[in-house]
Amino acid sequence: MISNIRGIRAIYLFEMARFGRTFWTSLMLPVITTALYFVVFGSAIGSRMNEVSNVPYGAFIVPGLMMLTMFTESISNSSFGIYMPKWTGTIYEMLSAPMSPLELLIAYVGAAATKSVIIGSIIFATAHLFVDVQVAHPLLMAAFMVLMAVTFCLFGFIIGIWAQSFEQLQVIPMLVIYPLTFLGGAFYSLDMLPAAWRTVTLFNPVVYLISGFRWTFFGQGDVGIGVSMSAVALFLALCLGVIFWMFRTGYRLKN
Amino acid sequence: MTVMTPVLEISGLGKTYKSGHVALSAVDLTINKGEIFALLGPNGAGKTTLISIVCGIVTASSGTVTVAGHDHGRDYRAARTMIGLVPQELHTDAFETVMATVSFSRGLFGKPRDPAFIEQLLRDLSLWDKRGSKIMELSGGMKRRVMIAKALSHEPEILFLDEPTAGVDVELRRDMWNMVRSLRERGVTIILTTHYIEEAEEMADRVGVISKGRLILVEEKNALIKKMGRKTLTLNLAEPLGAVPEELAQWKVELAAEGHELVYEFDSQAEATGVPSLLRRMSDLGIQFKDLNTKQSSLEDIFVGLVHESGAAQEQAA
Numbered sequence: 001m002i003s004n005i006r007g008i009r010a011i012y013l014f015e016m017a018r019f020g021r022t023f024w025t026s027l028m029l030p031v032i033t034t035a036l037y038f039v040v041f042g043s044a045i046g047s048r049m050n051e052v053s054n055v056p057y058g059a060f061i062v063p064g065l066m067m068l069t070m071f072t073e074s075i076s077n078s079s080f081g082i083y084m085p086k087w088t089g090t091i092y093e094m095l096s097a098p099m100s101p102l103e104l105l106i107a108y109v110g111a112a113a114t115k116s117v118i119i120g121s122i123i124f125a126t127a128h129l130f131v132d133v134q135v136a137h138p139l140l141m142a143a144f145m146v147l148m149a150v151t152f153c154l155f156g157f158i159i160g161i162w163a164q165s166f167e168q169l170q171v172i173p174m175l176v177i178y179p180l181t182f183l184g185g186a187f188y189s190l191d192m193l194p195a196a197w198r199t200v201t202l203f204n205p206v207v208y209l210i211s212g213f214r215w216t217f218f219g220q221g222d223v224g225i226g227v228s229m230s231a232v233a234l235f236l237a238l239c240l241g242v243i244f245w246m247f248r249t250g251y252r253l254k255n
Numbered sequence: 256m257t258v259m260t261p262v263l264e265i266s267g268l269g270k271t272y273k274s275g276h277v278a279l280s281a282v283d284l285t286i287n288k289g290e291i292f293a294l295l296g297p298n299g300a301g302k303t304t305l306i307s308i309v310c311g312i313v314t315a316s317s318g319t320v321t322v323a324g325h326d327h328g329r330d331y332r333a334a335r336t337m338i339g340l341v342p343q344e345l346h347t348d349a350f351e352t353v354m355a356t357v358s359f360s361r362g363l364f365g366k367p368r369d370p371a372f373i374e375q376l377l378r379d380l381s382l383w384d385k386r387g388s389k390i391m392e393l394s395g396g397m398k399r400r401v402m403i404a405k406a407l408s409h410e411p412e413i414l415f416l417d418e419p420t421a422g423v424d425v426e427l428r429r430d431m432w433n434m435v436r437s438l439r440e441r442g443v444t445i446i447l448t449t450h451y452i453e454e455a456e457e458m459a460d461r462v463g464v465i466s467k468g469r470l471i472l473v474e475e476k477n478a479l480i481k482k483m484g485r486k487t488l489t490l491n492l493a494e495p496l497g498a499v500p501e502e503l504a505q506w507k508v509e510l511a512a513e514g515h516e517l518v519y520e521f522d523s524q525a526e527a528t529g530v531p532s533l534l535r536r537m538s539d540l541g542i543q544f545k546d547l548n549t550k551q552s553s554l555e556d557i558f559v560g561l562v563h564e565s566g567a568a569q570e571q572a573a
Contacts, residue, residue, distance in 0.1 A: 003332070003365075004332070004365040005365075006362045006363075006365045006366065006367065007362060007363045007364065007365050009362060010359050010361075010362030010363045011363065014351075014359055017355070018350075021350065088346055088347070088348065088349075089342075089344055089346030090346045090347065090348055092310075092312050092340070092342055092346055093340075093346075093360060093363060093405070094363070095310075095311055095312045096310040096311050096312055096335060096338065096340050097335060097363040097364055097365075098331065098332040098333075098334075098335040098336045098364060098365055099363065100332075250314050254312065254313060254314050
């Protein structure tokens with residue numbers, strides 16, 4: 001299924017070059033956003049807050065902040081990557097090339113995920129300027145970051161194929177993912193919520209993802225790491241399933 | 256041409272879009288290695304759909320396509336590697352440079368980098384000086400050249416040109432035909448669609464006519480002109496005639512130019528063209544003429560006639 005390595009490399013490098021053209025914006029945006037969050041949540045509000053589950057509040061929000069940006073960046077980069085050729089018409093070349101669907105997927109999602117991991121790392125580094133963050137399980141943390149980037153890039157890929165306008169491209173990340181992440185415990189622990197709201201929150205799938213990532217930092221989360229990993233696996237499988245179906249049927253790619 | 260080796264075999268190909276529109280029905284076509292094949296047809300006849308299916312952009316509803324023995328579905332890698340496509344529309348990445356986009360295409364088709372080949376290709380297409388320019392800075396004609404360079408970047412053995420000279424200036428058109436000739440010399444098979452019929456007439460070895468999704472005719476171009484070719488004899492009369500004399504009725508001649516011309520249409524391949532007897536009878540009747548000329552019908556006349564005929568036949572069937 002994978003034999004056209006040169007083809008994968010061509011698309012991967014093309015996509016990375018596209019990111020490269022907006023390198024400074026891509027780099028500065030997460031740095032500035034992170035700094036702003038730390039000024040507001042870390043210093044202004046955080047100084048009046050106690051520790052959350054024995055973790056200083058400033059450090060506590062780091063994993064949530066990384067996930068919040070990585071989710072939205074992954075989706076928008078990946079969806080844009082596959083939507084643009086559809087929009088400009090250059091998709092004809094990918095479809096007529098000796099590339100398997102899996103190869104196309106690896107190239108586009110690989111490039112978008114690379115960018116997400118870079119951005120996540122930049123946020124992590126920036127956070128160190130403001131707070132002292134210790135990572136309990138560095139390898140797991142890195143693995144989780146890559147897994148999240150890949151999963152949400154797959155999700156973005158689906159949106160990019162589904163979307164038929166730039167508006168549709170924006171709808172899901174802005175109106176669904178951003179609020180779900182914000183309400184998914186990016187900046188607070190579920191323990192801080194009243195019991196009724198906590199139950200409602202447990203229906204938010206993003207809770208399990210953020211909780212799992214926080215576990216790799218502090219060895220504790222809102223839910224057990226096993227539950228988090230299952231949620232990640234489920235989401236990943238779901239995305240792969242949808243993409244498999246899209247490629248099989250040629251959904252919005254081929255007539 | 257020496258031995259005919261089929262390089263592209265299309266069999267029973269059909270395409271019905273979701274809307275119910277039948278774009279192609281039961282198309283059978285064999286293209287031989289090294290030939291230039293022109294696909295003619297009015298807009299919406301199914302030319303682009305046919306090309307898109309062969310290139311893997313549109314999925315066929317029925318039928319098979321085989322490229323040099325490789326099924327284009329099961330063995331798509333081998334099949335697609337052999338094919339280069341220049342689409343009708345100018346689809347380009349505005350922010351890429353000429354060099355980057357052409358090298359990208361080569362990589363996409365799985366070929367190793369070959370800077371010397373790319374340089375030669377860009378030089379042949381007068382793009383070398385523009386290699387560092389972004390595509391958005393290029394004129395329409397230059398963009399067209401870039402599309403051709405992309406299609407040729409992986410050294411395909413079959414090249415599809417979909418309306419290659421639509422909206423293209425004279426110079427580029429001439430360059431393009433020179434390029435087509437030199438590609439043919441290298442053994443590349445070329446399939447083009449056009450509605451500039453004189454191009455098909457000048458360049459193609461064989462011609463296919465497609466109308467309403469049906470391939471209504473495939474013929475050697477010369478044979479087609481010969482076979483279908485009708486000639487028109489025009490006689491400039493010394494004295495204008497008010498009406499066609501009854502004695503000439505059996506030739507079905509017509510008057511033109513207010514009675515100054517007598518027009519007779521005949522089949523140049525028939526054993527008895529009727530020309531000598533017509534002239535004899537006219538001389539018997541004392542109708543004199545100052546001048547005469549005959550004209551062979553062009554591919555365009557044949558084409559228009561065919562499409563009309565097939566349209567009428569389909570309407571009758573419906």
